[in-house]
Amino acid sequence: MEMVETKNFQLPITLLYLILFLTVINSFNLTYCATLKLTVVTNKTEYNVGETIQITGNLTMDGSPVSDWILALQVNDPRGKYHVLRALPIGSPQYFGVEVLNVYLSDEIGNPKSSVRRGTLGYITIIWRNKASQDLPASITLNLYYENKQPFLAFIPFKGTVRAGSTQNMTVSVPIPSDAPTGAAFVYSAAFSDMPSNDGYAYCPEKSSSFMITSTSTLSQLEKALQEDGAFNVTFKVPRQGALLGYYTIYASTLHQFQYFQKTRLFRVMLLGDVDFNGKVDMSDVGIILRAYGTKKGGQGWNPDYDLNKDDKVDMSDVGIVLRNYGNYGTY
Numbered sequence: 001m002e003m004v005e006t007k008n009f010q011l012p013i014t015l016l017y018l019i020l021f022l023t024v025i026n027s028f029n030l031t032y033c034a035t036l037k038l039t040v041v042t043n044k045t046e047y048n049v050g051e052t053i054q055i056t057g058n059l060t061m062d063g064s065p066v067s068d069w070i071l072a073l074q075v076n077d078p079r080g081k082y083h084v085l086r087a088l089p090i091g092s093p094q095y096f097g098v099e100v101l102n103v104y105l106s107d108e109i110g111n112p113k114s115s116v117r118r119g120t121l122g123y124i125t126i127i128w129r130n131k132a133s134q135d136l137p138a139s140i141t142l143n144l145y146y147e148n149k150q151p152f153l154a155f156i157p158f159k160g161t162v163r164a165g166s167t168q169n170m171t172v173s174v175p176i177p178s179d180a181p182t183g184a185a186f187v188y189s190a191a192f193s194d195m196p197s198n199d200g201y202a203y204c205p206e207k208s209s210s211f212m213i214t215s216t217s218t219l220s221q222l223e224k225a226l227q228e229d230g231a232f233n234v235t236f237k238v239p240r241q242g243a244l245l246g247y248y249t250i251y252a253s254t255l256h257q258f259q260y261f262q263k264t265r266l267f268r269v270m271l272l273g274d275v276d277f278n279g280k281v282d283m284s285d286v287g288i289i290l291r292a293y294g295t296k297k298g299g300q301g302w303n304p305d306y307d308l309n310k311d312d313k314v315d316m317s318d319v320g321i322v323l324r325n326y327g328n329y330g331t332y
């Protein structure tokens with residue numbers, strides 16, 4: 001009886017194997033999808049001007065850090081303009097597609113230069129190549145930082161199709177602000193499929209180089225961006241004077257083993273001590289705090305905006321905060 005059954009079921013069993021096989025593949029994929037996770041956090045949610053913003057995180061599979069991947073990081077300012085555009089290798093990722101080969105300070109026809117005077121136009125030359133066998137859409141990013149880790153320029157000098165196998169270059173002008181701190185500056189460039197805010201990712205880790213805004217000091221080391229045990233740690237600074245105040249948006253993304261991940265985070269940049277919200281910390285703020293001196297939560301004349309250290313009273317420590325921030329300014 002059993003033998004007969006076996007014979008009868010020979011073909012179905014083959015089919016059954018196939019179905020089983022497909023089911024295993026399918027459930028493997030499902031399990032696989034569920035276990036990769038991109039984590040992105042900032043060390044604070046509110047920063048005063050002059051503070052350093054720290055963004056950390058990792059990509060994990062089954063809770064263990066993935067060692068080789070590329071983080072695409074975009075930060076938009078409160079007006080929605082690019083502030084930070086980076087593509088950071090975590091470990092030694094493999095990559096295909098469009099790759100930035102070089103980025104450097106140059107003259108207007110692409111000859112390398114080592115320094116530029118502040119208050120003038122500098123030029124940056126970027127060279128990129130499409131290593132893939134098909135044409136690819138690409139956005140080439142440019143991000144410039146002062147030596148004090150303050151980003152001062154971020155934009156997309158090229159957005160378009162890069163033909164398979166081709167190498168392209170571009171020289172773009174970059175205004176060096178007249179109030180730029182003297183010393184080293186850093187330039188970063190990478191190729192993205194599109195911006196992380198448009199569901200894009202980085203094709204390649206960024207290339208970077210340094211140049212002098214004046215020639216009076218020696219070049220410092222490029223930020224050794226990272227990356228132990230699969231985590232990333234990116235920092236940049238907000239200027240004490242001239243920052244855009246309000247909410248910044250972080251977009252982080254990666255394409256890893258054909259799976260796309262994106263995370264969005266907000267942080268706020270505020271002007272501590274600007275109690276009348278006119279965009280600068282000056283005598284009128286000191287006057288306001290002095291007039292509120294001695295008020296307590298629940299008592300007469302209480303205004304929580306004047307309690308800068310949030311200890312439910314306005315006293316010398318609040319006056320001290322205004323004095324320490326005196327002269328800072330920004331734009332709401």
Ligand SMILES: [Ca+2]
Nearest residue numbers: 274276278280
């Ligand atoms: Ca003020």
Ligand SMILES: [Ca+2]
Nearest residue numbers: 307309311313
């Ligand atoms: Ca207080």
